[in-house]
Amino acid sequence: MRVDLGNALETTPGITTETLDRLDERVAAAHDRIAAGMADDEFGYAALTLPETADPDRIHAAVDGFDRPEAVLTVGIGGSALGAATLATALESDVDAYVLDNVDPDDARALLDDLPLADTVVNVVSKSGTTAETLANFLVAREAMADAGVDWTDRTLVTTGESGNLRELADRHGLPSLPVPDGVPGRFSALSTVGLAVAALQGHDVEAVLAGGRDGMASLSGSLYESPAYAYGAATYALAERGARTNAVMPYAESLETFAEWFAQLWAESLGKDGLGQTPARALGATDQHSQLQLYRAGPPDKLVTLVRPTERADVPIPETDLDGLAYLGGSSLGGLLDAEFEATEASLAAADVPNVRVEIDRVDERSLGELLYGMEAACVLYGELASVSTFTQPAVEWGKKAARGLLGGGDFPEADAVTEKRELRVD
Structure with missing residues (x-):
């Protein structure tokens, strides 16, 4: 996994290299805390050892x-x-x-x-x-x-x-x-029995997924400049502190659309605490250039856009055509067009002063996916450390579960009483 923060610098909201330099000292301290939690197999931190313990x-x-x-x-x-x-x-x-x-x-x-x-x-x-x-x-x-x-x-x-x-x-x-696995919240369990059993049933290389996770583990260090996961976690935290309270994750590969759903739970449930956090939005390139990009470029200046893509993929050539205005497409390919769309969107956001971060993997295969999933989990944990939130709990979710269970007769839960107290202003 590779992360490019260049288009998050000097934007609105934005960060500077000086911001990152100052933050790097806190990243080092956070890394020490994360490493200690991993070594002691503490709740939550145990998730970051799964590539070795699964x-x-x-x-x-x-x-x-x-x-x-x-x-x-x-x-x-x-x-x-x-x-x-x-x-x-x-x-x-x-x-x-x-x-x-x-x-x-x-x-x-x-x-x-x-x-x-x-x-x-x-x-x-x-x-x-x-x-x-x-x-x-x-x-x-x-x-x-x-x-x-x-x-x-x-x-x-x-x-x-x-x-x-x-x-x-x-x-x-x-x-x-x-x-x-013990000590692993569900949203951090992709690289465990929870996420890998289906891959095994489908005939995928489970060992390669875990090897990718180990690649991610090996890249963790005490500096954001040496760790793609920490670079992403630190930059997203710093941008959120400066007003980028929405993180629109936009993969440029149809096969990664569900990854954006996975990321949304990881980010929202882990970091949405005490009035803090960053709201994840899901988009798909190039499709959502035609539905959401208008808002990202010209709407409220409260967004970060995370652009994700593989750098290698199978391709489909575009046939030659004699239609006026379309001849430029002939001899190109769908992959070439998608890459051009990616880079154009990236540039258009930068031109509109919207912070955006590029995240790349080599290809959509088992090893690269393992590294990507691990990297985002580590980024999330680092963000939580920097924000001083309880990354591995989800009390707001538990409240709703108790209310629903009480309504169904599954126990006496005071949370269910709130349902009967709903305020109404009906328009029929």
Whole structure:
């Protein structure tokens, strides 16, 4: 992973090289804290050791009991699904991957009706084993399999903690299962059993993903000038402090669109504390040049745009044409056009005084993805250290979970009372 901060300098809002020089002393102290947390396997910091502690052999052993499936369905939500979905979407495979992460009844029914359930592995993921949305969707999927004459116990992989409903279910039925790593919040679990089981089922090189993560680990140092991850984390923090409260992440590769979703959870849930944080926005180049770029260039000066791209990719030539005004496209390629769009957008933002950062990987493959995911996690942790927020907790999310559970009769939670106290101003 490579990071270029040049277009974030002297912008509005913006930073200077002097800003970064001053901040580098704080980065060194933050790195010492992060390194100590990693060494002591502290909660949250343990996520940054996953490239070394994850056990690919255990993952392979769990999935080897399944014949090569036609499809994999991950039943999870948030961090229990987005890491796996990012890898599955980015990497090509003849095993289709789907995610059931919302409890929209129309979507759930349509998806289950279309899946070849007899040749689908259901990968159900919940650390607690009690996540309401995940367990509800799993019960619906299990019933759909039974209705289709499929023995769900032959087609289910469980990834969960040491106790809870899912662990009891796996033990009772002898289901293949994987442990969720201790001390790792879900949104930081992409490089663990949580994110890698689907990759293994699809036939991807899990070891290469972890090797990319180790590349990211090796690049961490006490200076932002020597670590791409820390350069990104420090710059985004400094820009947010100066008013860039929105971070629009814009990959220039269709295969990285789900990566932007993964990033949005990582950034929002980790850093949105105590009135601080940076709101992640998701965009896709070049598509959203035609829908969002107008706002980024000419709207409120409160945004950073993060442009992400692979520098190598397969290409498709553009045929020659004799149409007036289009001849310049002939002899070029779709990849060449996309690169030109990338650089034009970058330049247009700079010309409008909008800070933007370039993040590049070599190509969209297992190793580069592992490094990218790790790098963004490390950047997030560094940002949290610099902002003095509790990066690895999510109290606002827990409040909503308790309210919903109380409404459904799952316990006596005072948070549910707030629902009945809703203020109304209705217009019918």
